Amino acid sequence: MNVSEYIVKILEDIGVKHIFGHPGEQIIPFYGALNNSKINHILMRHEQGSVHAADAYARVSGKFGVCISTAGPGALNMVMGVGTAFKDSIPMLIITGDNPQTHEKKDGFQDIDIESVFKPITIKNFNPKNGKSAIKNIKYIIKTLVNEPRGPIHLNLSKNVLLDQNIDEIINQDLHLYKNEIDLCYDYYEYNNIDSAISEIEKANRPLIIAGAGVFWGNAINDLKLFSENNKIPIAHTYHSKGLIEGHDFELGLVGIRGSKMANFAFKNSDLLIFLGSKISERTTAIDKNFDFKRAKTKIISVNIDENTLFGDIKIHGNVKNVLNYFNSSDRIKNLSYNYWIEKIFNNNEKIHISGLNSEKIPLKPQIAIKLIMESFNDSKFNNPIFVNDAGSHTTWVNLISEIYNKRVIFSGGMAPMGYGLPAACGASIAKPNNNIILINGDGGFQMNIQELATISSNNLPILIVILNNSQLGVIRQWENLYDENLRYSVDLKNPDFVKLANSYGIEGDSVNSKEGLKLAIKDLKLDKPYLLEVIIDEEDIPVVKS
Known part of the structure; x- marks a missing residue:
């Protein structure tokens, strides 16, 4: 061998x-x-x-x-x-x-x-x-x-x-491989501060859990829900834990940039933040220009398997699941009552406002197209849809609208390369062949790894490939305009016929430009094989985050 x-x-x-x-x-x-x-x-x-x-x-x-x-x-x-x-x-x-x-x-x-x-x-x-x-x-x-x-x-x-x-x-030398599960041995991590964390939780009046992707990697979603329910502590999620915490009464939505009003209110007014499997990033802490997270006197508990990302007053280098199991064991945490805090947070509930959704213009506004797609796949006839998102102006609309339906979205947040979406959809489909995979792509990003249509075709991956086509690099055009209102340089695209291109790979497709056309196209989908749906959209600026 x-x-x-x-x-x-x-x-x-x-x-x-x-x-x-x-x-x-x-x-x-x-x-x-x-x-x-x-x-x-x-x-x-x-x-x-x-x-x-x-x-x-x-x-x-x-x-x-x-x-x-x-x-x-x-x-x-x-x-x-x-x-x-x-x-x-x-x-x-x-x-x-x-x-x-x-x-x-x-x-x-x-x-x-x-x-x-x-x-x-x-x-x-x-x-x-x-x-x-x-x-x-x-x-x-x-x-x-x-x-x-x-x-x-x-x-x-x-x-x-x-x-x-x-x-x-x-x-023949054994290095102790652990098969298909997270090793929860206490000697692998450092849990000395876990009782101090419990003490802080018991003293807090306005605690808030920030759930990151580490909750997913630690297979701790149900443990998190139990901890939150038992102690009536609300949860806000980061970008990468979007859609993971479903059907939970104390889930407040996304926290940070483009976050929900409830989650951001709780973040700013909390006296204890419990970060579980989350890095600290500007996307989470940049609530608004009047809030300086670094100067806030909020107590912080941080739990992470990556020791380099730990921060705050109490740092626990360990597996999130193991920590939550310890918190959830009988009589660990006593005398918690946060009803007033919960009520105060929910008094700040406000529906996500997305402009332009009532427009009847043809071609469609991108936010209307994305909302129609997500709304359609909210139907129980579709099998646990997973959305894959590429990088571009549509990314903002996808992230905003997915909060309405609490949908799982696979995307790159830290690097955000154009061209991520098509191959990522392949990986998602291979991992979950019984789930509906919906890729939302811009026309620019789609062409950066367009060759993976061959992978989709040869493996007959039942992916719905949605291309939002405005014949431009929309977000770059917008940034150019903010730099100089007279600048529009190298951002307009002369695109191929995407439907014919898909056909050349043996993939069926269609092109629509109206609400009715999009609704009809989705209604007729069977999703037992790959399908490309081009949606012609209008030029539309994304809402810019105020610094």
């Missing part, structure tokens, strides 16, 4: 079902091992697409994603996707093949220092020089991704390492 074969075996043993990638010369030994495995390789048409697909696969499944590529250009094509995953703390294994070590650092064909390229955009980065080191590295990587899913890890393997068979001794 060589290194390639053993890595594939260990991935099989840990429960990996899918790997996203594109073959190339230096990674061929790994593909040889994959060919004899139960793991399904999803052939993406570009290496950037393979990373975005693995990223969304992880966000939807709750398990780490895996993607692979060859050396040189293959590895470099992955950089945008890896950077995107890094910014959003998405657990992922990136394996790159590399030139044989005899050819390293000789300016040979496709030779580049891949390890240095990936170092600033991964939480760990390995470049083993022999098979034994490679096996030690992969065991450590798997343990980290399962126990501490806080970002991408890169493993670079030279071709001679991939073929190394001198590994029998290291194979």
Whole structure:
């Protein structure tokens, strides 16, 4: 057995079902091992697409994603996707093949220092020089991704390492792999401050929970609901936990920039903020220009598996689920009564106001199109729809309108690259084949990874691909106008016929430009195969956040 074969075996043993990638010369030994495995390789048409697909696969499944590529250009094509995953703390294994070590650092064909390229955009980065080191590295990587899913890890393997068979001794060394579950052992994390946190919760008069994506990665959504219900503590969510907390009486909506009035009121007036699995970011704390979070005297409890993101008065380096289980155990927290605080928050309830929704103009305003789509998929006949969002002016409308329907939205918040949506929809569909996947794309972003239509077609992925077409880079046009009201430069697009383009890949499609046309198109959808729906929309500025 060589290194390639053993890595594939260990991935099989840990429960990996899918790997996203594109073959190339230096990674061929790994593909040889994959060919004899139960793991399904999803052939993406570009290496950037393979990373975005693995990223969304992880966000939807709750398990780490895996993607692979060859050396040189293959590895470099992955950089945008890896950077995107890094910014959003998405657990992922990136394996790159590399030139044989005899050819390293000789300016040979496709030779580049891949390890240095990936170092600033991964939480760990390995470049083993022999098979034994490679096996030690992969065991450590798997343990980290399962126990501490806080970002991408890169493993670079030279071709001679991939073929190394001198590994029998290291194979039998047990590094305690934990299969398919978060390790909740107290000796893995540091929980010394947990009782101090309980003391602060009992003393508080106006507590608020800020639920981040760590609640999802820790499989702690139900534990969070129980903690909130038992103690009548309201919850606000961040962008990346949008749509995760459904059917809960004390859920206030999004907090921060473009947040709900209730959530932002609670954030500004709370005397205790409990951050669970959330980084502190300007999107969460920038409520308005009159509120300075750094100068507020609010007590803060922070719980996170990533020690580097902890902040505030009480820091707990640990798994959110484990902390909530401790909070929820009998008689831990006593004498809580926040009815007055809850009533005060809900007195600030106000429906999200979105301008332009009553317009009858043709072509449609983008916000009308997006609301009609989300409203339609609120119907029980659709199976737990998951929305995937690309970057562009439509992103703002999607985030605002998804709050009305409390929909799960998969998108990149930290890096926000155009071109994320199409390959991400592939990953989401592979992870959840029985869910309806709806991709909302602008015409600009769609064309940045358009080749993944081939992936969708060849795998018959039942994705609804919505293209909002205004023949421009709308948000860039708006920023140009804010910079100089006479500037409109390189933002207008001459687009192809998107429906015919989809047809060329064997994907059916249609184009609409009115409310009636859009409603009819959605009504007739079966979503048992891919479908492209172009919606011609009007030029529309997004609401600008006031600084």
